[in-house]
Amino acid sequence: MLFSLKKEYDHAIRICGFLAGHYDQPEPIPVRRLAAGLLVSRPFATKIVYQLRVGGIISSEQGKYGGVRLKRPPETITLYDVLEAMGMGRMISECVLEEDFCPLPAPCKIHGFFMEQEARLVKVFQSRKIADFAFTEEDFEEKYRQHHHD
């Protein structure tokens, strides 16, 4: 596939959206709750949360009643920020940089075209804020809704 969203990225965005939906709450969200609510295994959620923390998107608190939260307000975090934190590199560049890949003077029409599309996509990702994707348990389908009491 040419354009595919890795599950890791997909979950990462969803996790950020969920955190955004709970950004006003004072207490951090434990990974367990993220995993259970978002239908991801705990180890996998842990891994993603780890990457998001290293990438500077979320902060975390250890110990009992610990958990994670968005580091900055959801209106200031873009979709691009999240994807970048998850390690999404620039896309076409390597093909263009590779020596002896194509006999045409770089950038050829083909790569030029794809680089344009890439640039456009990056711009769109940068224009979308995590706040746009915010949600809470209220938005879940009924069958997934867990009535957790605070």
Added chain:
Amino acid sequence: MLFSLKKEYDHAIRICGFLAGHYDQPEPIPVRRLAAGLLVSRPFATKIVYQLRVGGIISSEQGKYGGVRLKRPPETITLYDVLEAMGMGRMISECVLEEDFCPLPAPCKIHGFFMEQEARLVKVFQSRKIADFAFTEEDFEEKYRQHHHD
């Protein structure tokens, strides 16, 4: 990576561009010449050519002085046609179809957004003709130019 052009696809487009540049010529282009000119190994070029033929993009003639050519005029073949022939499936759909992937009612904002982007990209691919990417040996960088005499 989210958006990456497989080498196979990249070469496929380049092969079609080359064939487009020689579309007016009466004789078909042997795979050997494609491979040598486009800096691809012969077996790999063979594989790609095979897929393009099965996909209905090119036709071929066997035997001595055989080779391949575009099946239709390059102005009538879109970039999308080529990518589709190479097996590029639709992209986000599987995530959306997968049951129990996401607790939100489908399509959620996130997939909705990515599906929009996908749809836009497909449209762009459909608007670009192979004729737009046509080239011949004349366009090669000097160091790759082989002076072949007809």
Added chain:
DNA sequence: GTTATATTATACCATTACGGTCAAATAGAA
């Protein structure tokens, strides 16, 4: 008919990326 040169069609293989799991370590609240 034979030979040389094409494509045809498929099997195969090495490497990397993906999609996770596991567990030991650390840190903090109670």
Added chain:
DNA sequence: TTCTATTTGACCGTAATGGTATAATATAAC
């Protein structure tokens, strides 16, 4: 001190990618 969190990175099976190899077949030219 204990319980419950996150932390960190090693690990691993499977699938996709990026090719190669080869036996078969078709055609043109001699």
